[in-house]
Amino acid sequence: MKNKTYKIALLATTVIVFQSCFVAKDYKRPDLKTDHLYRNETTAVDTNSLANVSWEKIFTDPILQSHIKKGLQNNLDIRIAMQNLAAAEATMKQGKAGYFPNFSVATNWTHIKTSKNSQTGSFLRKLDTDQYQISGNLSWEADIWGKIRSNKRAANAAFLQTTAANQAIKTELIANIASTYYQLLAVDEQIKVAEETLINRNKSVETIIQLKKSGNVTEVGVKQTEAQKYATELIIADLKNSVIILENTLSTLLGEPSAQITRSTFESQKLQPAITLGVPAQLLRNRPDVIAAEYNLISNFELTNVAKSSFYPSFTVTATGGLQSITLKEWFSANSIFANIVSGLTQPIFNQRQLKTKYEIAKANQEKAYLQFEQSLLRAGKEVSDALAQYNNETNKINIRKKQAEALTKAASFSDELLTYGLANYLEVLTSKNDALNAKLNLVDNKFQQYKAIIQLYKALGGGWQ
Numbered sequence: 001m002k003n004k005t006y007k008i009a010l011l012a013t014t015v016i017v018f019q020s021c022f023v024a025k026d027y028k029r030p031d032l033k034t035d036h037l038y039r040n041e042t043t044a045v046d047t048n049s050l051a052n053v054s055w056e057k058i059f060t061d062p063i064l065q066s067h068i069k070k071g072l073q074n075n076l077d078i079r080i081a082m083q084n085l086a087a088a089e090a091t092m093k094q095g096k097a098g099y100f101p102n103f104s105v106a107t108n109w110t111h112i113k114t115s116k117n118s119q120t121g122s123f124l125r126k127l128d129t130d131q132y133q134i135s136g137n138l139s140w141e142a143d144i145w146g147k148i149r150s151n152k153r154a155a156n157a158a159f160l161q162t163t164a165a166n167q168a169i170k171t172e173l174i175a176n177i178a179s180t181y182y183q184l185l186a187v188d189e190q191i192k193v194a195e196e197t198l199i200n201r202n203k204s205v206e207t208i209i210q211l212k213k214s215g216n217v218t219e220v221g222v223k224q225t226e227a228q229k230y231a232t233e234l235i236i237a238d239l240k241n242s243v244i245i246l247e248n249t250l251s252t253l254l255g256e257p258s259a260q261i262t263r264s265t266f267e268s269q270k271l272q273p274a275i276t277l278g279v280p281a282q283l284l285r286n287r288p289d290v291i292a293a294e295y296n297l298i299s300n301f302e303l304t305n306v307a308k309s310s311f312y313p314s315f316t317v318t319a320t321g322g323l324q325s326i327t328l329k330e331w332f333s334a335n336s337i338f339a340n341i342v343s344g345l346t347q348p349i350f351n352q353r354q355l356k357t358k359y360e361i362a363k364a365n366q367e368k369a370y371l372q373f374e375q376s377l378l379r380a381g382k383e384v385s386d387a388l389a390q391y392n393n394e395t396n397k398i399n400i401r402k403k404q405a406e407a408l409t410k411a412a413s414f415s416d417e418l419l420t421y422g423l424a425n426y427l428e429v430l431t432s433k434n435d436a437l438n439a440k441l442n443l444v445d446n447k448f449q450q451y452k453a454i455i456q457l458y459k460a461l462g463g464g465w466q
Contacts, residue, residue, distance in 0.1 A: 014256030024146030027153075027394035028296050030370060036218040037280035037381030039389070049278025051286040051463035055174050058273055058458060063264050064181050067254060071177050074400070078173060081166040088162035095155025098148040108133055132331045135322030135338075142316075145309035154302035161295035165464035168288035168336035177253050178451050181263065182271070184246045186448035189266035191239045194232060194442045197433075201229035204433070225361040228433065251451075266444065272453045276393065277461065283380045286462025293376040297369040307362035310355045313347035380460065387457035401443045408436035 050058075057067060072078060114120055143149055208225045212218065248258040283290055309347040321339035325331040348355060414431045458464065 005023045008161045008440055015150045022031075024150050024309065025301075027295070027301050030297075030373070031378060032284075032374060033382075034280040034283070034377065035271060036339070037377065037384070038277060039281070039385035047278055047282070048276045049282055049286065049463075050273060050276050050458055051461035052466070053273065053458075053459075053463060054466065057156070058454075058463070059178050059271070060180075061264055061269060063262055064178060067261075068174055068177050068179060068251070070256075071173055071254045072170065074251060075134060075173055076255055077169055078166075079255075080167045085159075085162050085166050087132065088159040092159035093249075094154040098151055099143065099400035101138055103134050103136065106134070108246060127328060130328075131324065131326050132328055133324045134331075135320055135324075138319045140317045141314055141332075144315055145312050147306050147309040150302040150309070154299045154306065156165045157295045157299035157302065161292045161299060164292035164295060165287045166294065167338050171288060171459055171462070171464035173253065173456050178251065178455050180246055180253065181248045182266075182269065182448055182451045182455075184250065185260060185263060185269065186245065186444050187239055187242050187246065188263070189444045190441050191236060191243070193444065194239060194437070197437050197440075198229065198236065200433075201225075201232050205229055208315040230450035231434075232437070235437075249302070266447070269275040271454055273454065273458075273459070275388070276438075277384065277388070280381060283384075283462060284375060287376075287380045288374075288462065288465055290376045290380055293369075297366070297373045302367040302368040304362040304366045307355075307359040310358065311348070313345040315343070315345050317341070317343040344464055380462075383460035384457065387453055387460045391450060393455035394453055398446045400441070401439065401446050405436070405439040405443050408432065408439045412436040 055068065059065060059068065076345050110133070112131070113238045114127045114129070116122065141148070205222075205225050208222050250261050251258045278286075284294070285291065319339070319341040321337070323331055323336040324334070324338050325336040331337060412435075
């Protein structure tokens, strides 16, 4: 008994000595500089962020809201992401089960026929032997160095990374649906402007034909005016084709076959939320791709712990027991019981450099994951700065474009009157009318670009998935 106690104490002391050499490290977030991620003259201090607003409060059009809800339910990218999430969850559950022992049950029948001419067979009366066995095998490894714990943490981080990636897909989908919807409304508005212009073009053709009859213009003026009308018809045809393409795109985002899309009007939209950026550090908890990048770093950090722990000895306990008999009728008797238990430390010595290679690869992957984490944060800051600059630019351009469109519309109206009295030539009239049409179409596009910039800013700040 004293001998057994001594052996156990010696084994425990050996384990403690080895354990003092290595303990799995705990993850700590790297010190990343976030103060100047946004391109602002002063550092942001207001913690209010557009990202904290629900998408239903950003996109208030009830029809658009119904499209977004349908997309979140039916979109194939979302559904694929959900399957990735289910697979990651299964892996996470396996990681949690690392502390449990392995246990298996086996049963077998063995028939041995020994040669009569063999050394053994010459002494046996019975050359044919049967053996029946049922056994259970149990093995368990003690988590001395934190290898199992690190594996569990790595699996959990991988699951959370997949969850964040799923949230990133959700944010991207909401932004794409909203952007395509507003672009569709903008094209509808441009068609409306072009069709109103076409009515005026038809009247202009009638007017210039009368002026030709009175000798004020030539046939060239008539044909140029007709060509201007045809150019407007071509613009309308292209815009109507764009409507079909946009409807097909939006249908795909909604997870449906291509079809007409129910929608409201462009002029009824009021997408003007309060533009608040919050502090750049909030990107670490708002941006799904940044969150996913950090969980990827955590996972690789824990896998480095696992690789390092492989250099140290493993303490395992293996037990086998069951029933074994050469006759079937005595298989379940007490005399058929057998059992054995083995425990010990296994220290790797030479293994063709496999452990060192795995550790070096794990370290390289950890460093790569850190750089990707830092890169995702820089990219997030750039996207916020880009979207904010685009929003400010389009807002300023809208005010100027309104004045331009109003001035050119008046100029086109005045040129018609001047042409009637012979105070302007038809080329001046055509130019002023073309400029007026382009200004009106561009004004609609500027408004859409402003909406698109708001959507991109909302997405860049990490909104949409909460």
